[in-house]
Amino acid sequence: MIDVLLGLQWGDEGKGKIVDYLAKSYDIIARFQGGPNAGHTLYVDGKKVVLRTIPSGVFHDHCLNLIGNGVVIDPVALQGEIEQLVAIRPDVLKRLFVAHRAHLILPTHRALDAASEAAKGDEKIGSTLKGIGPAYMDKTGRNGLRVGDILSKNFKAKYDKLVQKHTDMLRQYNHQVNWQEWEKDFFAAVEYLKSLQIVNAEYWLEGHLKNGKKILAEGAQGSMLDIDYGTYPFVTSSNTIAAGVCNGLGVAPSHIGDVYGITKAYCTRVGSGPFPTELNDATGAQLREIGHEFGAVTGRERRCGWIDLVALRYTVMLSGVTKLIMTKADVLDHFNPILAGTAYMVDGKETNELPYDLCDTDITPVYKTFAGWDKPISSCANFEETPQVFKDYCKFVEEYLGTKIAFVSNGTGREQLLQIP
């Protein structure tokens, strides 16, 4: 059986921490999409680690970790990440597997990302500039290079052909990027990549499924950044919803079990694009400061606002979420009142449905107000101990979304998680 864990908002919901916690109950953790645009934070023996391409089960001795075929891999970023991990746990490589169908991010993909963003000016996506969009464009354009290609004697010729195409494209942009300086590291990292355990992942997973192994598919980004259903064009270039698991790992839908959907107790977004419940005021700044809302990869300030139940109901629906997990509830300890967006006013009408285009639609959120609480959730050892107002807040969210909350996270530590009976 394959359970799924994914973000329900615009990313950074705390997926890394939760996967690290749940990993004790799984044999395999598999990333199914995204790439080094992700930054999943875990604390291992009190030390902060940010994972980008590597699944968040890597610190558990019993867990195998797969970088699935739906992921785009920057060999240089991956090597750097592995070296950082090996310094903490020398044996991590034994537990790491890479799908041979996963596509590669080339230096010129990063250059194209930068050039494309610069050309967009004020309308830029706010990309992490890791080359994600251009790499997925080459995948769907049927020009991409895959991990399996590095084992072929024609790899350099294939590389040169693609780079020639990219050079022509870069010429169209009036934006200079010295990507040639990155090539030496790229080829060194490709050699390193060859030394990893490269597998035919769909058969590899099938074998483990037949042996009754439990698999957790780890999502990156968030559902509102999904290429099809997110706030297009301000999205990433992959399917971040549960549907992405089947094509991202090569597994049939009949294998999918529980779908864990993670939401913060409030909402954040990094990069450009619509965010109806955003707070451009002192409360938003306070959420950022208390919640330490700065990008794990880029260090950029995250935009902050109240939880948006309209958007959440949409993303719960898209992925068929069976269990909700609410993170960063402790951050709300410092706020009174606490608001939850329950509807949108669009053209003078109230709606619970996400409009087709959030960019050009004038949306005024409708809020329900909750009183703050005086007992800190951060110090509660179990859900029973949490203040009644918080319990009411959780109940309201559950009823609105039609899905039960399984866990409330009340701090950064692996064990700071309150199970709801």
Ligand code: GDP
């Ligand atoms: P991810 O991309 O979904 O894995 O999330 P990030 O790691 O980018 O961002 C989540 C941030 O919130 C990290 O710094 C976590 O350490 C932190 N975090 C996770 N859960 C909690 C929580 O319950 N409370 C607090 N205060 N911080 C949390």
Ligand code: IMO
């Ligand atoms: P995790 O897995 C938050 C955002 C970027 C930008 C848009 C497109 O840590 O939750 P891209 O680099 O994919 O071309 O950027 O998506 N973005 C993320 N925001 N968390 C992430 O990952 C993100 N990955 C991409 O900020 O707005």
Ligand code: MG
């Ligand atoms: Mg993150």
